[in-house]
Amino acid sequence: MILDVKLTGGRFVTLDPDRPTASSVGVWGGRVVALDTDLPARRVVDLGGATVLPGFVDAHVHLAWAGRASRVPDVSGCRTVAEVLDLLRGVPRGEWLEAAGYDHRVLDRPLTARDLDAVGQRVYVQDVSGHACVVSSDVLALVGSDSDGFLAEAAQTAVRAMILPYPVTDIASDVRLGAEQCLREGIVLAAEAGVGAGLIGSSPVEIAAYQRSPLPIRVQVMVSAWELQEVAAHPADGLRRALPLGIRTGLGSEWLSIGALKLWTDGGMIARTAALTSPYTVGGVGQWQDEPARMRDVLLDGHAAGWQLAVHAIGDRAIDFALDVIEEAQAAVPRPGARHRIEHCGLVRPDQLDRIAALGVVPVVQPSFLWAYGDDYSEIMGPERAPWLYRGRSFLDRGVVVAGSSDRPVADGSPLRGIRFMVERRSRSGLAVGPDEAVSVTEALVAYTSGAAYACGVEDVLGSITPGKLADFVVLDDDPRAVPVERISDLAVLATVIGGEFRHDPAGFAG
Ligand SMILES: [Zn+2]
Incomplete structure (x- = not known):
């Protein structure tokens, strides 16, 4: 057998209790097929002493919402209502003006519908929780609300129903x-x-x-x-x-x-x-x-x-x-x-x-x-x-x-x-x-x-570096178990490997 790729020169932390460490990992067909292997490989990647862990799994994330929040105006950096309004005034808008990142706890005072009326019509500012929003007065009128602009849960869903669907x-x-x-x-x-x-x-x-x-x-x-x-x-x-x-x-x-x-x-x-x-x-x-x-x-x-x-x-x-x-x-x-x-x-x-x-x-x-x-x-x-x-x-x-x-x-x-x-x-x-x-x-x-x-019901194929599982890894510049706890968050992700492929590779391991 000839491996597709062999990873060497890394500190492999398998998180597999039966075999916690390895000096190399052999990949074929997108899966781990061998640890510490002498098998020949079409390609050998030397990881230069980096730490390799099984790829991370995030069991609860909102990809579409995260993507949208990253491209609509984000008010989370504002500390006053005036700053929020300044930011929104400069935004090109469609039928609705949507913004994200509202957090009443970090502003000088809560944002209101009256504030947003100064920006324009159909203004929707999403709360960071996802469970609430602040809207302009015309939107309050559309949903028949007498609130000051802050709408939570069912009332927020009613407003979103008017904005949706997105293409x-x-x-x-x-x-x-x-x-x-x-x-x-x-x-x-x-x-x-x-x-x-x-x-x-x-x-x-x-x-x-x-x-x-x-x-x-x-x-x-x-x-x-x-x-x-x-x-x-x-x-x-x-x-x-x-x-x-x-x-x-x-x-x-x-x-x-x-x-x-x-x-x-x-x-x-x-x-x-x-x-x-x-x-x-x-x-x-x-x-x-x-x-x-x-x-x-x-x-x-x-x-x-x-x-x-x-x-x-x-x-x-x-x-x-x-x-x-x-x-x-x-x-x-x-x-x-x-x-x-x-x-x-x-x-x-x-x-x-x-x-x-x-x-x-x-x-x-x-x-x-x-x-x-x-x-x-x-x-x-x-x-x-x-x-x-x-x-x-x-x-x-x-x-x-x-x-x-x-x-x-x-x-x-x-x-x-x-x-x-x-x-x-x-x-x-x-x-x-x-x-x-x-x-x-x-x-x-x-x-x-x-x-x-x-x-996620996929522990048979993900979650450890084990022969038979998918060849999904994260490559870090140090071992999270060996650095002070407060430094774990500063470790650099040198690569993300999925199915044996270097899909994120800023360090250029894959050449
Ligand atoms: Zn959630």
Whole structure:
């Protein structure tokens, strides 16, 4: 046998407990076929002492939204309302003026509809959380709202419904932009966290955008639960609602596949809409995304139709809801391998931990929130609950598989930063957030490789450097396990290799 390519001269950290290190990796047909091999190769790439890890997997990302946010005006750098308005005034516009990056917590005061009226008509400024927006007065009139401009959850969705759909060509270029960001940061597979009806959908035909041209990385697409329709299948199939033609989790290729069925149950902490059992210190208990009875029914139907569920639940009340429904679904139709996920799983009460473990639920967490929003979240949760935020250690101690993710563009997308914050658990200002939940660097690396691959149902082909798996690697300038924790986020991604191909190669290894 002649290998397609042999990687040598690297420090190979396989993250395969049966064989943790290697001195070379042989690739044939896009897969790892041998470690420490003497086999001849058509091409030998010397990595000059760089560290090679399995390629990162981001189990929850919004590629289309990230791409769009990177090309529409971004107000996240503004510190005053006046600066926001100055920025928007200079923007060429179509029928709508769309901007991104609104965060009321960093401005001198909240932005209002009246402010935006000075900029023009049909102005839509997206909140960083994705769960809210600020719009101009004419838009408020269109949706019959008497708010001062800030619209959250269902009210925001109503405005988006007027802007949508985007053309497939635009969505495709946004997806590509988002995927290119991922590639540069060492991500080989990203799971798009929900297309179709609902909060962040872009078009009723948006999967076409992912098929338009080959993407730079592997992509898994989650489908909004509200896309399920009544089907007249044979009664023996036990189906009430399904995606037309019975399409469900698992269909597709190693490049593009259908992932889980996504349902948003509550809002988010940034917008104070994550559903809690006890009020925020600033008041309110958050809100549901929809009628709980309707959400329960669609999740039960999705489970019965063979889907993996990806239930967005940030507050502990929403997590109770998700666990109750998953338990009920499994009792009605036992599916031991269903591997249902809870997206974010942000505030987990101590009594919920054993239930998560018993139900085999995979928490898909975003440690970067701890850094970006840790100060604010700790304050709105108060001292008793702050240690329950975005847990790590408590899950691992119970044998729960934790999946690393970013929620890009809601938070920074870099897996290396996520890994650092999962270990460090400090906010931007240095505040420790639930330090008892810290995990080791290796455990954090596992979360962003095999843990996230497990959440996506692809741990048989991704997540470690093991013969038989896909030849997907990230090449770093140093070993994250050997540098001080605060330096992990500064490591350079020297290359991203997918299917044995150097797709991101600023160091020029592939020649
Ligand atoms: Zn998300």
